[in-house]
Amino acid sequence: MDTSFSAGIPLDTDEHADSYDRWFRAKVQAALDDPSPGIPHDQVMAEMQALIESKCKKGDAD
Template sequence: MAKLSPIESKFGSTEEAEAYDVWFRAKVQRALDSKEPGIPHDEVMAEMRALIESHRRNAADLAT
């Protein structure tokens, strides 16, 4: 098992990196093959902006 440098990879070994790659590619392929309707870009962006703002408010509350 080859060890990877934390500077080069977040994985501890090439086997871990390869396993993640296989999992990730399968997940992407399932999404591409899905027959479910997509979510409009503007809707996703609005949700993400709200989530980011919520996290900012929580962080500001914790800082006070």
């Protein structure tokens, strides 16, 4: 899923804020409409903890 937002509009403008708001709402709606099964909270947390630990170990090696 592409989660990047780039409107090519200068930041700090109402136009940029409105564009971001539309983009964000579309992403949320797409997630709500997605029929695939969700991922259990405990599984997500375990995967994120493993990712954090691997990044910390990689940082220690530098």
